[in-house]
Amino acid sequence: MKTYDAIVIGTGSMGSATAYEFARRGRRVLALDQFDVPNAFGASVGVTRIIRLAYAEHPKYVPLLRRSYERWRDLEKVANEQLLFITGGIDAGDENSHTIQGSLESCRQHALPHEFMSAADINRRFPGYRLPSEMVAVYQPDGGFLMSERCVVAHVNAALAHEAEVHGRERVLGWDVSAGRVVVTTDAARYEAGCLVLTAGPWTPSIVTRLAQFVVAERQVLLWAQPRRSEYFEPARFPVFNMEAPEGRYYGFPVHHVPGFKIGKYHHRNESVVADSVDRDCYPEDEAVLREGIRRYFPDADGPTLAMKACMFANTPDGHFLIDRHPEAENVIIAAGFSGHGFKFCGVVGEIAADLALEGATKWDLELFRIRRLTN
Numbered sequence: 001m002k003t004y005d006a007i008v009i010g011t012g013s014m015g016s017a018t019a020y021e022f023a024r025r026g027r028r029v030l031a032l033d034q035f036d037v038p039n040a041f042g043a044s045v046g047v048t049r050i051i052r053l054a055y056a057e058h059p060k061y062v063p064l065l066r067r068s069y070e071r072w073r074d075l076e077k078v079a080n081e082q083l084l085f086i087t088g089g090i091d092a093g094d095e096n097s098h099t100i101q102g103s104l105e106s107c108r109q110h111a112l113p114h115e116f117m118s119a120a121d122i123n124r125r126f127p128g129y130r131l132p133s134e135m136v137a138v139y140q141p142d143g144g145f146l147m148s149e150r151c152v153v154a155h156v157n158a159a160l161a162h163e164a165e166v167h168g169r170e171r172v173l174g175w176d177v178s179a180g181r182v183v184v185t186t187d188a189a190r191y192e193a194g195c196l197v198l199t200a201g202p203w204t205p206s207i208v209t210r211l212a213q214f215v216v217a218e219r220q221v222l223l224w225a226q227p228r229r230s231e232y233f234e235p236a237r238f239p240v241f242n243m244e245a246p247e248g249r250y251y252g253f254p255v256h257h258v259p260g261f262k263i264g265k266y267h268h269r270n271e272s273v274v275a276d277s278v279d280r281d282c283y284p285e286d287e288a289v290l291r292e293g294i295r296r297y298f299p300d301a302d303g304p305t306l307a308m309k310a311c312m313f314a315n316t317p318d319g320h321f322l323i324d325r326h327p328e329a330e331n332v333i334i335a336a337g338f339s340g341h342g343f344k345f346c347g348v349v350g351e352i353a354a355d356l357a358l359e360g361a362t363k364w365d366l367e368l369f370r371i372r373r374l375t376n
């Protein structure tokens with residue numbers, strides 16, 4: 001049986017960053033994925049992911065975000081490729097909405113640069129937007145997007161350059177801990193290591209069954225539409241957005257890399273799924289959900305549909321991440337349940353997972369992410 005310092009199960013967004021982290025710390029690491037590396041089934045698909053600093057979800061994310069920005073800039077140097085694009089970011093909604101109040105709270109607690117703006121101000125400054133007068137907005141200059149699929153490639157390449165071993169097309173069937181060592185069984189072989197990190201995304205329930213009820217896969221759909229006024233949807237004039245509307249929470253991007261203005265809606269059609277059997281086709285009902293948001297808030301983008309793509313969130317009950325040691329095995333680390341907003345944190349999650357696996361502790365505050373908050 002081949003032995004390693006660490007094994008990472010899942011070489012997607014978080015797993016590729018974690019493998020790189022072990023490797024750059026000089027550890028012998030094996031990263032496994034059931035599909036190709038990279039693949040079109042993980043949670044990073046669809047070209048881009050939003051990054052923002054004034055974090056509406058909770059002010060405790062802000063220190064991790066500062067570190068994440070640093071890590072993306074470092075990775076760009078390693079990869080010699082631009083991965084992070086700053087466009088500014090807009091949080092929009094009713095003044096009393098969680099999105100607006102949460103974003104302002106993060107700005108207050110962390111003294112973040114921002115502008116509190118009326119809908120009319122936003123529509124004037126960024127003409128692709130048509131916010132209704134009852135909405136307000138927090139504009140943050142640090143918002144932008146990451147080239148998510150390229151980020152995974154960059155993390156894998158960086159890990160390989162530090163002599164990580166990465167196996168695609170090898171499905172993990174199970175893992176076990178005895179006498180402080182971890183044994184991982186795949187459909188091809190068995191491997192042993194001093195520690196294990198589980199970054200299986202929406203497949204987490206099948207690899208850590210005791211957490212199955214706390215990490216629920218959900219089908220999501222993205223849509224790219226041809227703008228009628230393409231000049232309004234260029235990255236220089238169109239900040240990314242996160243909008244709490246009466247009918248749900250939309251997010252979207254300027255035109256970049258592939259044709260079309262891109263929009264998604266959190267929890268889309270509220271379809272909980274089992275990861276292996278998710279329906280990856282897209283239907284008129286999916287289009288209708290996203291078309292409604294385009295028509296109401298971005299009418300100048302309401303041209304023909306260019307593309308749609310289905311992928312999965314991995315949701316926890318409270319929407320906060322699960323990053324912790326396994327309750328029964330201290331050398332097994334779980335990083336899962338990123339609930340539709342984890343991508344921007346890949347670098348710092350890799351750092352934390354490696355800290356916990358190798359040192360048993362981390363300098364980062366993990367209270368929000370502990371397993372016991374869900375099990376107690």
Ligand SMILES: Cc1cc2nc3c(=O)[nH]c(=O)nc-3n(C[C@H](O)[C@H](O)[C@H](O)COP(=O)(O)OP(=O)(O)OC[C@H]3O[C@@H](n4cnc5c(N)ncnc54)[C@H](O)[C@@H]3O)c2cc1C
Nearest residue numbers: 010012013014033034042043050172201203338342343344
């Ligand atoms: C439509 C959509 C939009 C999003 N928008 C944003 C955004 O704008 N900003 C943001 O920050 N986040 C966003 N997110 C969330 C973010 O993309 C995810 O939180 C993040 O990518 C999750 O990474 P992961 O590593 O947990 O999962 P994944 O990237 O899916 O990786 C899991 C990997 O584990 C592998 N695996 C699973 N089981 C096994 C097994 N038994 N054996 C071997 N391999 C296995 C899988 O094949 C897969 O490659 C979005 C997500 C979606 C779906």
